[in-house]
Each structure stands twice: as structure tokens, then as C-alpha cells.
Amino acid sequence: MLVTSNAGQLVTQVLAGEVWPPLADRHGFRVDPDGHAFLLPGMGGVTLGAHCGDPATGYAADHLEPGLSVRHRDPAANYALQYLTCVGNTVVVTSGPAAGSEGFVIGQHAYVLVDMPEQALRGVTAGDQVTVFAVGQGLTLLEHPAIKVKNCSPRLLAALAGGTGRCGTLQVHVAARVPAEAIGAGAGMASEYANTDLMGAYEVGGEELSLGLHGLRIGDVVAMTDTDHRYGRGYREGWLSIGVISTGSGRLFGHGPGPSTIMSGPADAFTIIDDPHANLAVLAQALPQKENA
């Protein structure tokens, strides 16, 4: 993105995390939009076969978290990990057979979510340790004081298309525009924690559930209409938030594929450009290729 920022002044914190296992309760099942029970994988642990650029929906999964789902055992250290980690941060596996493998953060979902090459993912399991190089909170766009940047690494900012346009607005390329009606679970929560689930992209149910979001891909940059995410995720007419799709298929009603917020401001501070290539896959392409036995 062609924009001036304070990226050169930001500090990086080295944070420890652990690949966290999927969790269930002894009753197993949850409830879909029509009241039917389901039991599906997707949240927590290591989820294979879904990477940036792949479809976000169409899986037999619930709360699909691509790649690694990472937490810290200590609650306060975990909040630091969740709040300080930004989309695009580098993550290195430090234990287990995949030690040394590298990936990058695609968002938060009460876990830090990490995309890695499939070959490396195969060697990781719950309990493996990772190191996150957390940098990005505090990032400021010098020409756009009305826009609040959050959860966005300098590396992601640099990789995004767009920048300051001739009329002074920030041009942001997005793969989809999300209507306010689609905002599901995650509303009212801090925008540095978890993400915004989008409704209307279920694998089940009738047409009356659809909000036209089935074409989303993991990593897509999206614009959320009428949202102000500067100090928490809320509805506000005339405001806009930019996010990246960090989670996929959701079967639980009121949930679904979700963006992690990276920017928020008055809508007139942005110029939104529809671009099907606006996706975090640009970061994957920039990753150094490492071979891991």
C-alpha cells in the first residue's frame, strides 16, 4: 500500500504460544440454524487443507480455523498474545518435528491463527510451541488521521494494494463488501480479540438465510459497511471497517466465516476498490520457501 506510516518506529515483541487442542464438552453436539444437532471439526488444533486463497465455505466444519490455533496457558499472557499479535506477523514453530517451520498470522479468533505451507502443517500437532514476532499495534497512517489501524503488521500494510489516492482518501482493494445485516457473533467485543462472524454463508438451510457471502475465500480483504471498530465492534451508519477473512465455515447459527479487523474509520475517508485478488495470499507468496523433513 502506497501510504506513509510510522512503521519504522514500531517495536517488535517476541511472544510464546502453544498450539491449542480442539475443545468439546461431554454432550458433543451443537445446534444449527434449523435446530438440528451437529458435531464437526474446525476450531482449535491444527486444521489442514485450508489456506489463504482457498474457499472459506463449503467444508464439513464449524468455526473453521485454517492452520494453527495458538494460545498461551497463562490467562494474562494469553491476552497479550491475542491483543499484540497482528495479521501478517511471522510465526516460527519451535518444538516437535516441524520445528523451524515458518508461517504467518491471518487473524485472531480467541486463538492466534497461523497459515503455513501444507507440508509444514503436517508435522505440527497440539502442544507444539511457537514463537510469534508481534509487531503492528500502534501503526498509524500519517496522511489519514481519521482511520484507526489495528491488528495490521507493517508487512501486511506494505503488501496490500492501494494507498493514498489523488483526492486524499485511502484506496483499499477488497474482494467483497459485507452488509451490516451479516454481522454476527463478535459484535460488542474488543476488535483486538477474536473476529466478526458473518452470517448468511451457511452450508445448510434455505435461501432465507443467505446474504450472498458464499464466495468468500480465506484471507479475503473485505469492507464491512456501517461498522465502527475503532474501540470495539459496533454498528455505526456512515463508518467502515476493513477486515481479512481469518475463519471459514460456521454451522452454528449467528456464526460463520469471519474477518479480523485491520482498519476502521469514516466511510468518506476510504475509496473502496472491488478487486477479486485482494487476499492475504500475497503474504504466502512472499514467504521464504523452507523444506522441513
Place this chain on the structure above:
Amino acid sequence: MTVDATSAILPAPGHSLADANDATPPALRLVDVNLAATVEQASVGSDPYRIDADGAPYVPVGDGGIVLGVRLGDGVWQHPGDHAAPGACLVHPDPAAGYALSAQACIGNVVTVRTGAAAGLTGVVTGKRGEGGRVIATFPQDTLRRLRPGDQVAVRGRGTGANDPAPGVTIRNIDPDLLAVLPVTVGPEAVTAGVRAVLPSKLVGNGIGRPTPMWDLDLQLNASSARRYDAAGLRLGDLVAITDLDARYNAGYRRGWVTVGLVVHGGSPQPGHGPGVTAILIGPAGSLRAAADPAGHHGLSEEAALDAVRDLL
């Protein structure tokens, strides 16, 4: 509530499990349960401040515990506060028992104080609040003054599992008998509810995607933005209708459906939060009809709620 045909709410005498194969399912008998609960103490984190939608810090007042001076019928933005509810919040120290408390307590249930200076006095459940499972109980103000956090109460839970009041219309979170004091008409084909306002689903913030027996739906409105929706006069105890929302299980978007709920707590400066609605009736718009009366609507009053439980004592 008025009933213009045989009510499907009440259990039909003489029905038994032997009728299970009939085309019309038998009306099942509700069971009453005595639930133990504790009057909540308001609590905050180590930092006194929360951050409002514009980034300004504020100290939350009235968020949980015992709140004096906030009553059913008050405007939801009348008192400067954060999620202030009319009365006292009831909780249980064991999280699982707390979820059961909120799932099985219903609006209109009688609450009896068992310990402390208010022992023997009664109130009534007038709502539920999410995240951890809280029940809102309304008491006369002189009873509330004698309550103290930690006092033990019993909630006579009744209503969860109630039969559909009309075909396709689901009832949740309210003792069906209490519909009699609300502007709700049950007909053979449809239920009609008089409401303060009809609001679009996009206004629902915290609570969306959560199980409605344990979580209320916050309306992302403030005193200023409410004018756009003819909802500036919103009061505690009002009924509101939310369009394109299905709150039978978790709350989520479903085109053509309506959720009617009771306004159970006041506004909030937090982004994504606001006046809370406990869902009570859910159905397709053809079966659940809402009639808005922004100026003249009368929802649940303190007197009517307390009167309704007097016979149960």
C-alpha cells in the same frame, strides 16, 4: 394478552402420552422448579474504565448487582449507566448452575428472598442477561433497599418448554401466563404483538449468535440514533420487534422472520452494546405480527409484573 380462539398455550386437560401419535401433538404440562440464586455484587476489573464508542473512558455504573432508582417504565437512556437493569441481578456461584438458572428462569417467575434483611419478601423475574447467565429480578423499591449482595433467593422457574402459542410461533423465556398482561393477542393462525418499535436486525449487537435462553440481545442504539427508527421513547419493559431475526435457538439472521422481545436493561456507551432485549416470541412474519405504537405503547409495568406473581405465593 387477549385470546380470540382456544388458546394453544394451556395444557389441554385429558391429554396424555397416548396421544403422541395424533396429528396434533398434545400440549405438554410445564413443570415448576425451585432454583437457588444469589443476589449479585456488581464487579469490575482492575482498571476502573471502559471505553465508549468514541474512545472516551468512562466508569461503568449500574452494570449488574442491585440498582436502585431504575424501574420498569423508565426510559432506557434516562439514567446515565451501563446496562442498568430495573432491580437486582441474580447469579449462581457455580458457572454450570448459573447457566441452568438463566435457562430455566423465565420472565414472570416469582422470586422469594430467603436470607438477609429482606427475607420473606418477593419480586419477579423481568429479564435475563448474557455472558455468564444472569437473571434480572424486579422488586418493590423498599424491598430492593433491604437487599444486599450475597442474599440467597429462590426462583420458581416455570415456562421453559412451553408449547407454541400458535402454529409456527415459538415462545421463549417467559411464563406463558404472563402474556396475559402484555399487549399480545393469540389467534388461531397468528400472534399479534403491540410494540414500541419495529427495528432491523442489523441493530442487534452483543447477543447475536448466542443462545437466547441465556443471553439478551443488545440494540446498538443511543438516544440520538434511536430517532431514526422511531425508538427514541424506548422504555424498560417495552416490547420491541426485530425483523429478519430468528432467536429460537441461537439468534441469527433469517429473512422474513420476526423476534419480539422485552426490553430488560438500559443503554450502554460501549460499542456493539445498548438496551437489552430478552426474546419471548419468534416466528415467520406471517404468523407473528408486530404493530408499532411509538408514543402510546404500554409494555410490562412493575405493578403488573408483581401482581402477576401474587397469586403464586
